[in-house]
Amino acid sequence: MNLLTVNGLSKKFGARAVLQNVSFSVRRGEVLGLIGPNGAGKTTLFECLAGVLPSDGGALISNKQVLAPAQRKNALFYMPDGVTPWAEQSVIWALEFFERLYSASVKAPDLLDALKLESLRHARIGSLSKGERKRLLLALGLLTPQPLLMLDEPFDGLDLRQMRDVMASLRSQAERGRTLMLSIHQLVDAARVCDRLILLSDGRVVGEGTIDELRAQANLSDGGPSEAGLAEAGLAKAGLEEIFLALT
Amino acid sequence: MLSLRLLLFSKEWRELTVSRAYWLLLLAVGPLVGHSFINAVNLYAEASGVGGGPGALPQGLTPLDGMLAPTFGAYDLAVTLLFPFVAIRLIAAEKESGAAKLGLQLPFGVGETVAAKLLALAAGWLIAWLPGLIAVAMWRAYGGHLYAPETLNLLLGHCLRMLLSAGVAIAAAALAESAASAAIVTLGFTVGTWALDFIAAGRGGWLATLAAYTPTAALRYFEQGLLRLSAVFVMSAMALGGLAIAAIWLHTGRKIGARLLRAAVLMGFIAVAVWLGSLSRASWDASENRRNSFSRADEAALRRIYEPMRITVNLAAEDPRLMDYERGILNKLRRILPRLEVDYAAQSRTGLFEGAEESYGEIWYELGGRKVMNRSTTEPIVVEQLYQLAGITAPANSDEPVFPGYPLAAHPKGASLIFYALWPLSVISAWGLARHRRR
Numbered sequence: 001m002n003l004l005t006v007n008g009l010s011k012k013f014g015a016r017a018v019l020q021n022v023s024f025s026v027r028r029g030e031v032l033g034l035i036g037p038n039g040a041g042k043t044t045l046f047e048c049l050a051g052v053l054p055s056d057g058g059a060l061i062s063n064k065q066v067l068a069p070a071q072r073k074n075a076l077f078y079m080p081d082g083v084t085p086w087a088e089q090s091v092i093w094a095l096e097f098f099e100r101l102y103s104a105s106v107k108a109p110d111l112l113d114a115l116k117l118e119s120l121r122h123a124r125i126g127s128l129s130k131g132e133r134k135r136l137l138l139a140l141g142l143l144t145p146q147p148l149l150m151l152d153e154p155f156d157g158l159d160l161r162q163m164r165d166v167m168a169s170l171r172s173q174a175e176r177g178r179t180l181m182l183s184i185h186q187l188v189d190a191a192r193v194c195d196r197l198i199l200l201s202d203g204r205v206v207g208e209g210t211i212d213e214l215r216a217q218a219n220l221s222d223g224g225p226s227e228a229g230l231a232e233a234g235l236a237k238a239g240l241e242e243i244f245l246a247l248t
Numbered sequence: 249m250l251s252l253r254l255l256l257f258s259k260e261w262r263e264l265t266v267s268r269a270y271w272l273l274l275l276a277v278g279p280l281v282g283h284s285f286i287n288a289v290n291l292y293a294e295a296s297g298v299g300g301g302p303g304a305l306p307q308g309l310t311p312l313d314g315m316l317a318p319t320f321g322a323y324d325l326a327v328t329l330l331f332p333f334v335a336i337r338l339i340a341a342e343k344e345s346g347a348a349k350l351g352l353q354l355p356f357g358v359g360e361t362v363a364a365k366l367l368a369l370a371a372g373w374l375i376a377w378l379p380g381l382i383a384v385a386m387w388r389a390y391g392g393h394l395y396a397p398e399t400l401n402l403l404l405g406h407c408l409r410m411l412l413s414a415g416v417a418i419a420a421a422a423l424a425e426s427a428a429s430a431a432i433v434t435l436g437f438t439v440g441t442w443a444l445d446f447i448a449a450g451r452g453g454w455l456a457t458l459a460a461y462t463p464t465a466a467l468r469y470f471e472q473g474l475l476r477l478s479a480v481f482v483m484s485a486m487a488l489g490g491l492a493i494a495a496i497w498l499h500t501g502r503k504i505g506a507r508l509l510r511a512a513v514l515m516g517f518i519a520v521a522v523w524l525g526s527l528s529r530a531s532w533d534a535s536e537n538r539r540n541s542f543s544r545a546d547e548a549a550l551r552r553i554y555e556p557m558r559i560t561v562n563l564a565a566e567d568p569r570l571m572d573y574e575r576g577i578l579n580k581l582r583r584i585l586p587r588l589e590v591d592y593a594a595q596s597r598t599g600l601f602e603g604a605e606e607s608y609g610e611i612w613y614e615l616g617g618r619k620v621m622n623r624s625t626t627e628p629i630v631v632e633q634l635y636q637l638a639g640i641t642a643p644a645n646s647d648e649p650v651f652p653g654y655p656l657a658a659h660p661k662g663a664s665l666i667f668y669a670l671w672p673l674s675v676i677s678a679w680g681l682a683r684h685r686r687r
Binding site: 087 | 252255259262266267341345346349350355501502503506
């Protein structure tokens with residue numbers, strides 16, 4: 001069942017088209033990965049969906065109704081990458097601010113524990129390392145109540161152990177029914193955590209579905225080669241990287 | 249929703265109190281106010297005849313001129329040169345750190361967020377007023393006199409001055425790419441208004457009307473004990489307009505064209521509001537010595553002039569006679585004659601090269617087709633002239649009480665210790681405590 005449908009979204013910066021007729025759907029309770037190389041338009045897509053940036057065309061539809069940008073803050077929350085909000089404040093202040101703001105059922109101390117931020121409780125946000133900041137932003141995102149949480153590059157800057165913890169937290173959110181949309185440029189990470197994937201290249205959606213469905217799309221997009229042809233192309237058991245390369 | 253708004257305010261308040269710019273403002277404002285206060289009390293004491301010298305005429309000694317205006321004048325300096333940086337930081341830091349992207353998604357409108365920032369700034373500014381209020385309390389403790397209406401009127405003027413400064417700085421921070429650009433825009437605005445003030449001095453027309461509402465000029469009315477509705481209205485409209493422009497521009501989810509259109513429409517509304525506000529002649533003389541008014545009997549008599557009056561002044565902008573005439577006659581006439589038109593006919597700024605002209609120094613009064621010239625800038629002579637021109641019988645000598653004046657030969661005892669030592673120490677301690685409590 002679809003939570004949201006994105007229909008024909010487009011965005012230009014000057015003469016450069018960054019998003020071109022982007023359409024896809026987001027299913028309730030899934031972990032949806034938005035993958036693509038740097039410059040594919042992932043962040044712009046997130047910012048347009050969140051209403052932080054205006055789009056030039058297209059619509060976001062929920063329950064058969066078009067969501068105006070002003071209404072989107074009730075449907076989704078977008079956590080940007082590379083931001084250092086309220087740099088002079090402490091980690092616990094930021095978490096408690098979000099907890100009170102949204103009367104969150106999850107408590108800030110629990111998140112400190114789950115995301116290994118306990119020792120940084122009173123640290124200044126501006127003093128956090130990239131990985132620590134990333135975990136704080138994730139914790140803030142987890143305190144928001146919107147049905148869809150969009151995280152831009154949630155694994156960027158995390159070491160292996162931290163990444164595993166974060167993935168576990170994200171999966172547990174999805175199991176509780178929350179829909180997650182993750183922008184990821186590391187295809188291996190995307191394959192490990194996402195239920196479905198959207199492949200974005202040069203501002204266009206070039207594929208949408210599970211890995212198996214994408215594998216099939218790669219097959220179809222070539223006009224339907226035979227099993228032998230697939231095998232020859234190396235796609236029969238292809239990983240996400242090969243599929244992505246085949247589709248773009 | 250109220251608790252959410254309180255939460256938003258508490259966030260903005262915290263953001264203000266982590267700002268180094270704010271603490272530096274607090275640190276600087278104590279010695280600034282203290283210096284002004286100590287100088288003012290010493291000068292007042294000298295004029296009052298301290299040390300055995302002759303005292304000035306008591307009627308000339310008013311606490312408004314002698315202590316309040318100079319002491320609070322320090323706030324004009326602070327609000328012009330320090331406060332804008334505090335206001336700019338509240339917006340620019342969020343834009344630069346990316347917090348603005350989160351802010352747009354929080355359950356508040358952009359307008360609410362800007363309003364919360366303004367409230368936090370106003371609360372912070374009230375704390376910065378503590379040295380001024382301490383100075384007022386010390387003045388009372390020295391035995392000084394205060395007249396509540398003129399004191400409150402002056403405080404209102406400084407409140408509006410802060411509001412205007414906040415409006416300009418917040419709008420600049422919203423429009424500019426960085427804090428540095430916003431600071432340049434804000435200082436550019438300030439310098440521009442100073443230039444306008446200078447250029448428009450001694451000139452009539454729209455330039456003079458506009459210059460009457462520059463922050464410095466508008467504050468001057470309050471420092472003179474005059475509460476002009478137009479000044480209150482125009483300063484408020486400009487400040488709120490700046491805040492509204494900021495709210496429009498910070499909504500980055502809207503297309504630039506849409507934001508430009510909204511901002512242009514809003515600026516149109518502000519311009520109309522400012523123009524309409526400037527038309528208001530309503531004013532109240534809050535000064536104890538009624539310096540902005542003729543005597544009550546003269547006022548009542550002059551109010552009977554209903555025809556349009558035109559005054560042509562042949563005095564240059566920097567001629568002291570024009571300044572006397574403005575303060576002693578024109579400002580008072582403007583308050584009671586709704587159809588008064590003043591024409592500044594001098595061609596030069598200083599009058600040096602007009603001295604040879606025979607007409608230089610002439611002041612022409614025109615009423616109902618009758619025209620009369622007089623060179624005097626002294627109130628009784630001019631008023632008598634106006635009665636003759638209007639065919640009104642001069643009122644009998646009034647028995648209005650004469651302003652007694654309030655000499656005070658006091659030394660600013662303890663002021664140096666409070667403003668130069670205790671205040672900075674308190675601010676530094678509070679700063680340290682605030683940093684410690686954040687951890």
